[in-house]
Amino acid sequence: TAGITQAPTSQILAAGRSMTLRCTQDMRHNAMYWYRQDLGLGLRLIHYSNTAGTTGKGEVPDGYSVSRANTDDFPLTLASAVPSQTSVYFCASSDSAGGPETQYFGPGTRLLVL
Amino acid sequence: GQNIDQPTEMTATEGAIVQINCTYQTSGFNGLFWYQQHAGEAPTFLSYNVLDGLEEKGRFSSFLSRSKGYSYLLLKELQMKDSASYLCAVRDNDYKLSFGAGTTVTVRA
Numbered sequence: 001t002a003g004i005t006q007a008p009t010s011q012i013l014a015a016g017r018s019m020t021l022r023c024t025q026d027m028r029h030n031a032m033y034w035y036r037q038d039l040g041l042g043l044r045l046i047h048y049s050n051t052a053g054t055t056g057k058g059e060v061p062d063g064y065s066v067s068r069a070n071t072d073d074f075p076l077t078l079a080s081a082v083p084s085q086t087s088v089y090f091c092a093s094s095d096s097a098g099g100p101e102t103q104y105f106g107p108g109t110r111l112l113v114l
Numbered sequence: 115g116q117n118i119d120q121p122t123e124m125t126a127t128e129g130a131i132v133q134i135n136c137t138y139q140t141s142g143f144n145g146l147f148w149y150q151q152h153a154g155e156a157p158t159f160l161s162y163n164v165l166d167g168l169e170e171k172g173r174f175s176s177f178l179s180r181s182k183g184y185s186y187l188l189l190k191e192l193q194m195k196d197s198a199s200y201l202c203a204v205r206d207n208d209y210k211l212s213f214g215a216g217t218t219v220t221v222r223a
Contacts, residue, residue, distance in 0.1 A: 031209075042118075042201065042202035042215040043157070050209070058210065090156060100164070102147060103211065 003104035006091050012112045013081050020078040021109050023091030031094045032074040034066060036087040049074055081113045116140045116207045116212035120202050125220045126192055134200050134217045142207030148187045149175050149201040157201055195220045
């Protein structure tokens with residue numbers, strides 16, 4: 001069972017370059033999320049999508065964009081990377097936004113922006 | 115917004131019990147989650163509370179008091195594999211999760 005996959009596993013990126021982090025889930029979950037995790041700050045929501053075709057901004061959306069063309073895929077794009085975007089990025093999904101449905105997390109992408 | 119506080123670190127002995135407290139101040143409340151995260155890995159779901167009281171799941175239990183903005187995760191019969199970070203997360207009325215910074219638990223032999 002694949003669950004949620006993320007690519008790449010890790011990346012070193014030059015400041016100013018663009019990059020798309022990929023996230024795919026095979027559980028047919030409606031809701032998907034992107035978080036960044038930084039030491040001492042915990043997980044912070046970047047963008048989310050409650051269903052295909054819709055997206056919303058989380059706590060730290062600046063510098064990031066997302067799209068949700070279908071149920072399975074939820075790519076995160078950094079248009080012009082900056083060193084403060086160095087972080088571990090987790091994609092997550094849940095069957096629905098509410099109720100006891102938990103979020104399932106992908107393995108993460110470790111990004112270093114130099 | 116949400117303000118979620120939990121201790122940074124805790125240490126306990128194998129076989130013992132540890133209680134991780136979480137306090138929160140929220141603009142809306144629609145459930146509280148606990149996740150476990152081993153170093154270098156993704157968070158995994160442990161428990162969910164939406165009503166006051168205790169939820170028990172094997173060696174792990176979670177308690178919620180909505181009026182006090184307080185939850186705890188109780189880990190019993192600690193094992194070495196329980197060494198991990200434990201994340202408290204509150205879901206708001208827009209169904210978004212806000213996470214605390216996490217509590218790193220170290221289990222010693």
